[in-house]
Amino acid sequence: MIELAGLTKVFGHGPGSTRAVDDLTCSIEPGVVTGFLGPNGAGKTTTMRMILGLDHPTSGTATIDGKAYRQLADPLRVVGALLDAKQAHPNRSARDHLRWIAATNRIAVTRVDEVLDIVGLTSVEDKKAGTLSLGMSQRLGIAAALLGNPRVLLFDEPVNGLDPEGIRWVRTLMRTLAAEGRTVLVSSHLLAEMANTADRLVVIGRGKLIASTTVAEFVAGSGTGTVRVRSPQLDTLGGLLSGAGIETAAEPDGSALSVRGAAIEVIGELAARNGITLHELSTQRASLEEAYLKLTDDAVEYRTAKQ
Amino acid sequence: MTVQRTPRVAALLPAVAALNAERIKLSTIRSPLWSCIAAALLGLGVAALQGSSAYGAASLSPERAAVGVAVFGVPVLMVLSAMTMTGEYRSGMIRTTFAAMPNRTLVVVTKAVVAALFSALFTAVLTVGAMLVAGMASDPLIGAQLSLAEPGVWQLTGALALYAALAAVLGVAVGALLRHAAGAVAVLLLWPLVVEPILGNLPDIGSEVGPFLPFGNAFVFADVQWLYPSYSMPWDRLGSLLYFAVVVSAVFVVATVVVNRRDA
Numbered sequence: 001m002i003e004l005a006g007l008t009k010v011f012g013h014g015p016g017s018t019r020a021v022d023d024l025t026c027s028i029e030p031g032v033v034t035g036f037l038g039p040n041g042a043g044k045t046t047t048m049r050m051i052l053g054l055d056h057p058t059s060g061t062a063t064i065d066g067k068a069y070r071q072l073a074d075p076l077r078v079v080g081a082l083l084d085a086k087q088a089h090p091n092r093s094a095r096d097h098l099r100w101i102a103a104t105n106r107i108a109v110t111r112v113d114e115v116l117d118i119v120g121l122t123s124v125e126d127k128k129a130g131t132l133s134l135g136m137s138q139r140l141g142i143a144a145a146l147l148g149n150p151r152v153l154l155f156d157e158p159v160n161g162l163d164p165e166g167i168r169w170v171r172t173l174m175r176t177l178a179a180e181g182r183t184v185l186v187s188s189h190l191l192a193e194m195a196n197t198a199d200r201l202v203v204i205g206r207g208k209l210i211a212s213t214t215v216a217e218f219v220a221g222s223g224t225g226t227v228r229v230r231s232p233q234l235d236t237l238g239g240l241l242s243g244a245g246i247e248t249a250a251e252p253d254g255s256a257l258s259v260r261g262a263a264i265e266v267i268g269e270l271a272a273r274n275g276i277t278l279h280e281l282s283t284q285r286a287s288l289e290e291a292y293l294k295l296t297d298d299a300v301e302y303r304t305a306k307q
Numbered sequence: 308m309t310v311q312r313t314p315r316v317a318a319l320l321p322a323v324a325a326l327n328a329e330r331i332k333l334s335t336i337r338s339p340l341w342s343c344i345a346a347a348l349l350g351l352g353v354a355a356l357q358g359s360s361a362y363g364a365a366s367l368s369p370e371r372a373a374v375g376v377a378v379f380g381v382p383v384l385m386v387l388s389a390m391t392m393t394g395e396y397r398s399g400m401i402r403t404t405f406a407a408m409p410n411r412t413l414v415v416v417t418k419a420v421v422a423a424l425f426s427a428l429f430t431a432v433l434t435v436g437a438m439l440v441a442g443m444a445s446d447p448l449i450g451a452q453l454s455l456a457e458p459g460v461w462q463l464t465g466a467l468a469l470y471a472a473l474a475a476v477l478g479v480a481v482g483a484l485l486r487h488a489a490g491a492v493a494v495l496l497l498w499p500l501v502v503e504p505i506l507g508n509l510p511d512i513g514s515e516v517g518p519f520l521p522f523g524n525a526f527v528f529a530d531v532q533w534l535y536p537s538y539s540m541p542w543d544r545l546g547s548l549l550y551f552a553v554v555v556s557a558v559f560v561v562a563t564v565v566v567n568r569r570d571a
Contacts, residue, residue, distance in 0.1 A: 053409045054402055055570040070409040073321075081406060087399040089336060096335035103328040104407040144403065 001183055002028040002051060002152060006060035009046050009207075020046045022207035023060070028185050028200075030151070033178045035198030035215075036187040039296050043207035044187040045083070048154050052081055064152055076105040080145030081154040085137035085161070090130025094121055094140050097129050101144050115143040120169075134161030142173070152183040159193060171197045191292040205296040218292075227259040227267055230280035237276050244270065256280065325408055325417040333391070333421065342387035347433060350380035354437035358444030358453075366451045369463045370530050372441035376433045377531040381471045382496055384429060388422035388478030389491040396486040405571045415483055415563050422475035430471035434464045466529045469548070473525070477555045480562035498522065504534035514538055521554040 009021040021043040028034045038044050049055040051062045053069035061068065064079055072078050088097045098112045116122045119139040124132065132140060138161060145153060155174070159167045174197055178184045185202075188194050194201065194215075201218050203211040211218055228251075231237050238257055241248050246267075247260045259267060264283055271278050333339050353375020361367045392415075395401040408414050438460050442450035452459060478495055485491045499522035507517040517523055517538040524547035526533045527540060540547065 049402075049570070052402075052406050054405055056568075072409065075409055076407050079406075083402060083406075084399055087403050089332075089394065089398050089400055091336045091338070092332075093335065096331065100328045100331040100335070101403060101407055103331055104324055104404075106324045 001030055001065060002185060003063050003066075004047070004051075004060070005063075007047065007050060007057055007062055008059045009043070009050060009055060010058045019207050021050070021057075021204075024204065024207070024209050025060075026202055026209060026212040028183055028202065030183040031178060031181050032199035033174045033184045033186060033197055034200045034202060035191075035194035036185050036202050036204075037191060037194060037292065037296075038187075038189065038204040038210075040189050042189075042204050042296075044189075044204065045156055046207075047204070048081070048083065048156050048185075048187065051154060052079070052083070074105040074148070076101070076107065076148035076150065078148070078150050079152045079154065080148060080150040081156075082138070082141040082145045082158055083154075083156050085134060085141045088129035088137070088140065091128055093126050094129055094132065094136075094143075095125040097140065098143060098147060102147055105148055107147055111147060111149075115146045118146060119143040135163060135166050138162060138166070138170075142170070150182070153177055153185070155184075155186045157187055157189070159188075167193075203292070203296065210296060226284045227262065227264050228256050228280060228282050228284050229259060229267060229271075229278065230256045231271070231276055231278050233276045236274070237271060240270055240274060240276075241267070258284070321408070321410070322413065322417065325413055326421065328407075329391075329417050329421045333425070338390065338394075339387055342383055342390075343429060346380040346383040346387075346429070347436070349383065350376035350433045351436055351440045353379065354441040355444045358441030358450065361445050361449045366449050367441060367445055368452055369438060369457070369460045370532065372453055373434050373437045373463055373467060374531055374533070376430060376437050377467055377470065377526065377529055378500070378533055380433050381426070381430060381467070381474050382499055384426040384471055385474040385478035385495050386492050388418075388426060388475040389482030389485075389495055390488060391418050391422060392479055392482030393486060393488040393491050397488065402571050411567050411571075412563050415479065415559075415566055419476045419479045419559065422479050423472040426475035427468040427472040431464050431468040434467050435460070463529070467531075470525050470529050470551075473552055473555045476559055480555070480559040483562040483566050484558075499525075507535045507538075519550075521551050524548075525551040 004024050004026055007021055007024040008019065011018045011020055024043075024047060036044050036047075046055060047062075050057050051064070051069060064072070069075060069079065095112060095116065098115065099109060102109060102112050113122070116125050119142050121136060121139050121143060124136065129137070129140065138158060142155070142158065145155070158170050158174075162170060174184050174186055178199070186194070186197065198215055200214050201211060202209070203218070229237065234250075234254075234257060238248050238250070241257075241259060241262070246262045249258045249260070250256075251258055264281060268278070268281055271281075350373075354372050357367060357372050357374065361371075395404055404414055405411060435455065438453045438455065442453040445453075454460070478491075481494050482491045485494065503520045503522050507513050507520055507523055509516070513536065517535065518540050520535070523535050526535065528544050528547040528551065530544070542550065
C-alpha cells in the first residue's frame with residue numbers, strides 16, 4: 001500500500017515558485033489497479049518521483065507499507081517503477097541494462113532472462129537500448145520494474161508510444177499484477193485509457209487531489225443521468241418539478257431545464273398529467289471523458305487560448 | 308514469477324552489490340575502452356618522442372619518460388571518471404540508479420572507488436609501458452635509468468598510480484557537481500593543463516600562489532616537470548601529496564552533499 005500524507009512539492013522560491021504537488025493525501029490499495037489521472041502538468045510524475053525518493057518533498061510524506069522509500073534495504077524487491085522509457089544508456093544492450101540493475105539489489109541473473117521473456121524482448125536482448133523503438137523501450141522499462149518481483153508497482157504513462165496490441169498487453173499485465181495482490185499505480189492523462197484498466201481512480205489537477213474513488217462512483221458523481229427538457233411552458237413545468245421535490249436547473253440560455261435525480265418516465269408523466277407540451281425529453285449521460293474534463297477543467301495548467 | 312536469491316551473494320554487503328553494478332556498467336559499453344586507448348596513445352607516444360629526441364651525456368630520467376602519462380594520460384582518465392557520472396545524468400539513467408540504490412552517498416563513493424582503482428591500475432601499466440617505449444626509442448646509454456630493474460622506476464609508478472587515483476576521485480566529484488559532460492571536460496582539462504600553469508607563471512604573484520595550486524602540488528609529488536616554474540614549497544613531497552588529497556577530498560565531500568540534497 002502506498003500512503004501519501006500532505007505531500008507537497010514547491011519548485012523555486014518566492015513569487016515565481018510553482019506548487020507542483022499541493023497537500024496530496026490519499027492511499028493506494030493493493031489488489032486493484034489504481035489509475036492516477038490528471039491533465040499534463042498536474043503533478044503526476046512529480047508525485048511518483050517523490051514516492052520513489054528521487055525528489056525531496058517540500059512537506060508531507062510518501063510511504064510504502066509504512067516506510068519511506070529511502071529506508072528500504074533492497075528497494076527493487078519492494079517497489080518497481082517505470083518512469084521514463086528512455087532512461088537507459090543508449091549504447092548498452094537491453095540485457096546488460098537489466099543485469100546492472102539486478103546487481104544493485106542482488107537479484108539473480110536468471111531473473112533477468114525471466115523478465116525479458118515476460119515482456120517479450122528475448123529476441124532483441126543483445127540490441128543496444130538506443131536502437132530500440134519507443135514501444136520496445138517501454139517494454140524494457142517494464143522489465144526493469146518487474147526485476148525484483150515487487151509488491152508495489154508504479155507506471156508513469158506506460159502505454160505512450162505503444163501500438164494497440166502493446167496497449168492491450170500492458171492492460172492485461174496491470175490487471176494480472178493487481179490480481180496477484182500487488183499495489184499497482186498507473187498514471188495517464190487520458191481517462192478513456194484508464195476506464196478499461198483501472199478499478200480505482202486518483203484524480204489530480206494543479207497538484208491538488210480532485211477525487212479518490214472507484215471508476216463507477218467517479219462517473220456517477222459527476223453529472224450523470226440528468227434529463228434535459230424543452231417546453232413552451234418551461235416555467236410551469238419547473239414549478240411542478242420543484243413542488244415534487246425534484247432538483248432542476250435552467251440551462252444558461254433559458255431554453256431548457258436540466259433535471260437531476262428523476263427518471264425520464266416520471267417527468268414525462270408529470271407533464272402529461274398537467275397538459276404540458278414537451279419539445280424535448282432526453283437523458284444526458286455524461287461520458288467518463290466528460291466527467292473527467294468537467295472535474296479537471298479548472299485545473300488544466302496548459303490550455304490552448306480560449307476562442 | 309519468483310525471485311531467486313543466491314544465498315552466497317545475498318549475505319554480502321550492499322557495497323559489494325554496488326561495486327558489482329558499477330563493474331557491469333563500465334564493462335558493457337565501449338566508451339571507457341576508447342578513453343583508455345586515447346590515454347595510452349598520448350602517454351606512450353610522448354614517451355617515444357622523449358626517448359628518441361633525448362641527446363647528450365645525461366640519461367633520460369623516468370620522470371621525463373613518463374611526462375606524457377602524467378600530463379595527458381591521467382587527465383583523460385580523469386575525464387573518463389567524470390563521464391561515469393555525467394553519462395548517467397545525460398540519459399536519465401541516474402534516476403534508475405538512485406531508485407535502485409537510494410543511498411546516494413554509497414553510489415558516489417562506489418563510483419569513486421571503481422574509478423580510482425581502475426585509473427591507478429591503468430596508469431601503473433602505462434608508466435611501465437612508457438619506460439619500455441622510451442627505452443626502446445633511445446640509445447642504451449640514455450635509457451639506462453629506464454630499466455625495470457631500477458627502483459626509481461617503481462617509485463615513480465607508485466607515485467603516478469596514487470596521483471591517478473586521486474585525480475579519478477576528483478573527476479567523479481566534478482562530474483557529479485556539473486552533471487554535463489561538456490562542463491566537466493572543460494573544467495578537468497583546463498584546470499591542470501591551462502589555468503594552473505598560467506596562474507603559476509604570473510609575474511609577481513606566481514611564486515606566491517604556485518605552492519598552493521592543487522595539480523602543481525600533484526606534479527611536485529610525482530616529481531614530474533610540467534609548465535610550472537620551480538617554487539620554494541612550504542612542505543615536502545609528502546606534504547604536496549597530502550595537499551592535493553585534501554583538495555580532492557573537499558571537492559568530493561561537497562559533491563556528495565550536493566548529490567544527496569538535489570532532486571534526481
